[in-house]
Amino acid sequence: MDMYRSLEHWRELPAKHQPAWPDPDEVRRAAVYLRSMPPLVFAGEADTLKAEIAKAGRGEAFILQGGDCAETFADSVSANRIRAKIQTILQMAIVLTYGAALPIVKIGRMAGQYAKPRSNPMETRDGVELPAYMGDAVNGHDFTPEDRIPDPQRMIDAYHRSATTLNLIRAFTGGGFADMSEVHAWNKGFTENPAYKKYETIAADIDWALRFMKAAGIDSPAVRTVDMYSSHEALLLEYENAMTRIDQRTSEPYNTSAHFLWIGERTREWDGAHVDLLSRVRNPIGVKLGPTSTVDDALRLMDKLNPDGEEGRLTFITRLGASQIRDLLPSLVEGVTKDGRPVTWVTDPMHGNTITATNGYKTRRMEDVVDEVQGFFEVHNALGTVPGGVHIELTGDSVTEVLGGSEELSEEILSQRYETLVDPRLNHGQSLELAFLVSQMLRARTSGQPCE
Ligand SMILES: O=C[C@H](O)[C@H](O)COP(=O)(O)O
Numbered sequence: 197m198d199m200y201r202s203l204e205h206w207r208e209l210p211a212k213h214q215p216a217w218p219d220p221d222e223v224r225r226a227a228v229y230l231r232s233m234p235p236l237v238f239a240g241e242a243d244t245l246k247a248e249i250a251k252a253g254r255g256e257a258f259i260l261q262g263g264d265c266a267e268t269f270a271d272s273v274s275a276n277r278i279r280a281k282i283q284t285i286l287q288m289a290i291v292l293t294y295g296a297a298l299p300i301v302k303i304g305r306m307a308g309q310y311a312k313p314r315s316n317p318m319e320t321r322d323g324v325e326l327p328a329y330m331g332d333a334v335n336g337h338d339f340t341p342e343d344r345i346p347d348p349q350r351m352i353d354a355y356h357r358s359a360t361t362l363n364l365i366r367a368f369t370g371g372g373f374a375d376m377s378e379v380h381a382w383n384k385g386f387t388e389n390p391a392y393k394k395y396e397t398i399a400a401d402i403d404w405a406l407r408f409m410k411a412a413g414i415d416s417p418a419v420r421t422v423d424m425y426s427s428h429e430a431l432l433l434e435y436e437n438a439m440t441r442i443d444q445r446t447s448e449p450y451n452t453s454a455h456f457l458w459i460g461e462r463t464r465e466w467d468g469a470h471v472d473l474l475s476r477v478r479n480p481i482g483v484k485l486g487p488t489s490t491v492d493d494a495l496r497l498m499d500k501l502n503p504d505g506e507e508g509r510l511t512f513i514t515r516l517g518a519s520q521i522r523d524l525l526p527s528l529v530e531g532v533t534k535d536g537r538p539v540t541w542v543t544d545p546m547h548g549n550t551i552t553a554t555n556g557y558k559t560r561r562m563e564d565v566v567d568e569v570q571g572f573f574e575v576h577n578a579l580g581t582v583p584g585g586v587h588i589e590l591t592g593d594s595v596t597e598v599l600g601g602s603e604e605l606s607e608e609i610l611s612q613r614y615e616t617l618v619d620p621r622l623n624h625g626q627s628l629e630l631a632f633l634v635s636q637m638l639r640a641r642t643s644g645q646p647c648e
């Protein structure tokens with residue numbers, strides 16, 4: 197099969213969770229437009245990220261991937277909200293760097309996280325049935341036929357909004373905003389909140405380390421700028437296909453919509469369209485593995501997505517749930533390790549821990565999130581394998597969507613600022629708290645001391 201034909205092979209395979217676009221001609225026109233537009237990322241950047249992910253797989257770096265469950269077009273015009281998210285990720289990264297004594301690979305669920313698979317394709321309210329909200333790249337959230345009917349023009353909007361968000365990410369992370377001392381100063385502000393005072397000692401230690409670096413004249417560009425990569429779930433096949441281009445350097449296909457793409461738990465069939473589409477591009481790729489995943493599934497995915505065992509190419513993002521990770525993860529890791537082809541293991545402690553509060557809100561408990569990460573470390577430490585990173589749904593704002601944490605967010609408070617359109621996100625404080633806790637787990641691992 198020639199390359200151009202093989203890139204379209206996914207069209208012959210079963211494809212789950214695709215919108216019921218009313219007019220196929222409009223979809224084709226949108227795809228033609230997208231194909232005519234410039235790439236959002238450069239293939240060389242995806243290669244650099246692949247090398248970073250390879251390091252995380254070997255235990256020489258640690259991945260922090262975070263952002264909204266579903267980005268929205270409304271938020272994409274708010275520089276403040278985007279900046280708050282970037283700031284949160286940078287603040288978390290500095291804490292993790294200190295704990296791990298390793299570089300942190302920063303990947304946003306940003307600049308393209310606009311499409312969502314839903315449990316039910318339809319939503320019914322007061323006897324009226326409409327298509328479920330599938331993310332701003334597909335339809336609108338308002339419960340009206342005008343909003344909910346999938347509109348291919350939205351894929352074009354998603355492209356433009358991804359471009360402006362990515363531009364802001366590049367500007368902030370390269371333009372002085374990411375200066376380590378600045379970022380650390382924000383963290384000191386965080387530990388001034390009485391709820392988070394217990395992390396003051398670590399913040400003071402980081403402060404001391406930074407002063408030492410300054411005194412010793414360590415002032416490389418790495419202290420003032422950071423690399424931050426973009427990622428999203430590669431759900432919309434027409435969009436991802438249109439953004440797939442041949443790299444002029446290597447003559448290989450790359451998905452140029454983001455540096456890192458992942459395949460969701462609901463579309464990860466090894467013989468399905470999503471796996472086929474991503475099997476043909478050279479970006480680093482992730483696959484979510486939920487509680488029903490078997491070793492056989494993992495091996496088939498490796499055969500399809502990384503047959504030659506290229507380091508950094510394939511990341512398994514497990515999302516097993518706090519109550520199951522200690523039972524389910526060991527056999528998956530053992531089976532994959534026995535195969536010998538490398539993968540990078542990342543934990544998503546969000547999606548296996550979703551619950552419904554007694555007042556009906558879709559939420560998660562911070563203690564479950566922390567426990568799943570703890571279980572992830574325990575399993576890898578016991579097996580002698582490498583916990584390569586964390587994948588978190590978060591925002592930089594003070595929303596009230598996840599229960600618990602040191603600010604003890606309760607069910608009654610959820611309604612105050614419940615703003616997510618799909619899944620509950622850690623707020624700014626909860627995200628930083630998680631970073632402090634994971635930093636302690638990383639430090640315990642590096643130093644060989646048990647975590648308190
Ligand atoms: O983000 C993940 C899924 O898209 C989301 O959890 C699905 O949510 P639903 O069960 O409300 O459809």
Ligand SMILES: C=C(OP(=O)(O)O)C(=O)O
Nearest residue numbers: 265460461462484515547
């Ligand atoms: C859809 C998501 O997760 P999963 O595929 O793990 O359910 C997500 O990451 O928002």
Ligand SMILES: [Mn+2]
Nearest residue numbers: 265589618619
């Ligand atoms: Mn989600």
